[in-house]
Amino acid sequence: MAEGKKRSDVSIGQLVNVVQKHHQRSGELTEGIVKKLLTKSSFHPYGIKVMLDDGTVGRVKEILEDE
Numbered sequence: 001m002a003e004g005k006k007r008s009d010v011s012i013g014q015l016v017n018v019v020q021k022h023h024q025r026s027g028e029l030t031e032g033i034v035k036k037l038l039t040k041s042s043f044h045p046y047g048i049k050v051m052l053d054d055g056t057v058g059r060v061k062e063i064l065e066d067e
Contacts, residue, residue, distance in 0.1 A: 004047045004060025007039060015065045018050060018058030030056055031064070 004010050004018075017029040032052030039048045047059030 002063040004050075004063055005043060005045065007037065007042045007044075007048050009063060010034060010037060010048045010050065010060055012036070014063055016050070016052075016060050017062040017064060018052065018056065019047070019061050020056060020058040023058075029061055030058060032056055034060075 002009055004016060012034050014034045015031065016034055017031050019027060019029055032054055034050045035053045036051040037048060038050055038057065047061055049057065049059050051057050
């Protein structure tokens with residue numbers, strides 16, 4: 001299972017687990033489909049920030065399946 005720290009590994013339409021800002025301490029993950037990439041840099045140590053198709057914003061912790 002890939003991590004979502006490199007922007008090149010994350011693409012629109014992928015199934016991912018993200019951690020939302022208010023769940024960072026607990027580490028609670030939310031599953032969803034990537035709608036939009038919000039991080040502009042090619043790498044982020046905490047994960048690339050994305051918006052899921054339901055509007056949830058979080059940092060990618062796991063890439064569950066490729067397109």
